[in-house]
Amino acid sequence: MSSIRLLVSLAAIHDMKIEQLDVANAYLNGTLEEKVFMRPPTNLANILESIIQKRGLSNVVGEKATRMLEDFRDGKQICHLQKSLYDLRQSGRSWHMMLDKVLRKLGAIPTNADPCVYCVGRGEDATMVVIYVDDILIMPRDSNRIKQFREKLCKEFEVKKLGNVGYCLGVEFEVEKSKITMHQRRYILDLLKRFGMENCNPISTPMDPQTKLVKPTTAEEVKNFPYRELIGGLTYLAITTRPDISHAVSSLGQFNNCHGKVHWTAANRVLRYLRCTLNYGLVYTNCPDPVRGYADADWANCAIDRRSYTG
CATH class of the missing domain: 3.30.70.270 (Reverse transcriptase/Diguanylate cyclase domain)
Structure with a gap:
């Protein structure tokens, strides 16, 4: 990306x-470098008979289908792949x-x-x-x-x-003269619908600064939320066209294996923010200004291991 x-x-x-x-x-x-064998597909005999009827015995394809059908009826139940297949x-x-x-x-x-x-x-x-x-x-x-x-x-x-x-x-492109916009409005709408948040109340920030994300201390706090599925969808969005949710998604992603209701609520807040900012995206123009980059370190702000995260 x-x-x-x-x-x-x-x-x-x-x-x-x-x-x-x-x-x-x-x-x-694709061309296979290895020898790959497979069981005959279901209804292979019917498929070969249909090919023979359509192509005839004098056609090259019909001749190959006839030989395959004879081999199949003689008990040869293994096929040697000549070309790559899906899966x-x-x-x-x-x-x-x-x-x-x-x-x-x-x-x-x-x-x-x-x-x-x-x-x-x-x-x-x-x-x-x-x-x-x-x-x-x-x-x-x-x-x-x-x-x-x-x-x-x-x-x-x-x-x-x-x-x-x-x-x-999953990216929508809008091209004008010397201006190209990349956004994912359709992807966000699908994400909101998948998690039942299409009618949620929008909010203007992706995270609540007062919320401290920590590991659940008791087994009762851990719920069976589709948390990792949601974080996966948000991560693709963050690395594609929405860097404004990168910090929130990075923080939430640290709890994929130990999340609770607080984390699920925080992840849903990101969805509410996306509902508010459906039309946000990346806009590229023919700008003469040089590219500027910014970095910041939070100096051991993580309450769990006191590590510093740059962003």
């Missing part, structure tokens, strides 16, 4: 278009290796900082490509490069052309 945010900021500065592509059935394109342990790696091979063939070179960010060309001819499993974002300095790169990629895979980026990885 940090790579995507960085490239979006560059796109805003240089007035670059961002186009989104999606590879259909991506994992099925294999190595399917993600196989797909990435295949995509990386194709991108390199097209002249794309992965960056040293992030192997999922590629660069094609240099200077005014540079095109940035960022991949997230099967989602691909293309950002060219010259808009004519998008069509060329897209056509080459379509020759290798079945690619869905989604046009200018609008919604990707």
Whole structure:
């Protein structure tokens, strides 16, 4: 996500278009290096018979289906996989290796900082490509490069052309001239609905400074709340487009294995804050000012172990 945010900021500065592509059935394109065997799928005989009827015996596919059906009826109950399938342990790696091979063939070179960010060309001819499993974002300095790169990629895979980026990885993009906004209004609404907080009373701060989060002292304090599920959803939001809840989520995340009602109430307060700030997000513009960073240490403010947290 940090790579995507960085490239979006560059796109805003240089007035670059961002186009989104999606590879259909991506994992099925992977090539297996190991020998992998599997039991025949349910209703394999019926499926093969249907293929034979549609393709006929003179067709190559029909001939293969006929041989498979004969083997299956002769008692051969094991299949040797030729291609990667979903749910294999190595399917993600196989797909990435295949995509990386194709991108390199097209002249794309992965960056040293992030192997999922590629660069094609240099200077005014540079095109940035960022991949997230099967989602691909293309950002060219010259808009004519998008069509060329897209056509080459379509020759290798079945690619869905989604046009200018609008919604990707739970993030909504709004692109104007020299201004790009990233927000997660839809994601927040889904999160509020999942935890029954869509009609909650909004509040203007994510944490109550008077609340001190400590480990529960008795077994009665520990309740069966879906606490970790909520913290996981909030964490993705914090690291993507909502750094304003980062401190609250970091503090709450320390109690994933030892939470009680106080922690659950504090986590729900973050949801109430999000209800109040649905339209908040990151806005990137062509700003000449340099980037400034700020850091702060709280000097052993943690009441549990007296450690200092920077932020």
